[in-house]
Amino acid sequence: MVLLRRVIGDALRARRQGQHRTLREVSSAANVSLGYLSEIERGQKEPSSELLAAICDALGARLSELLREVSDTVAFAEQLPGVLVPVQDEPADSPVAAPVHKATGRGVRQVTSDGSVAVSARQDSPLKATLRSARVRPATDRTDRDVVCAA
Structure with missing residues (x-):
């Protein structure tokens, strides 16, 4: 949510x-x-x-x-189905387990949509997840900005 x-x-x-x-x-x-x-x-x-x-x-x-x-x-x-579900449900040795974020020690899930939008979701706590989306753009184009939301 x-x-x-x-x-x-x-x-x-x-x-x-x-x-x-x-x-x-x-x-x-x-x-x-x-x-x-x-x-x-x-x-x-x-x-x-x-x-x-x-x-x-x-x-x-x-x-x-x-x-x-x-x-x-x-x-x-x-x-984006599954982006806001808990990301640490998979066992650590599972091939689909989320990588662990270095700063928080929590899982991070990456999702990319049609090559133009990159999305990552981080489970901050059992009741809080942070969703970060960014448009994939050339290094010379700085008109777009990242959007971050948390639930």
Whole structure:
């Protein structure tokens, strides 16, 4: 299951960082505390529609654009069967066992869709998995950005 607040937070952070702006700048423009905005971006708090609109306004983005991006990310996650299932169910010596992530010691599953999108899922805990998707692009093309969501 994808947590909507995590996907929203990731989309807001990506937009802010894409503009090379600090949390302080955006929190001031949106009239929200820096700490609360940080919690929203990390997916720890779920913003109200009014607050989300104020943050989007501070970022110069339309709320509909952000919600469309969030919707596309959730739809993409739903279309990949098995990506969000626990990745450590296989025995370690199994040929289909997920490789272990060095930093967390948890399993990581890689999935690639038609050569243009690379997806990895990491089981962070029994109740949390992180899904990272990235468009596969030439080294010279830097217009796309990675999208990360966690459930």
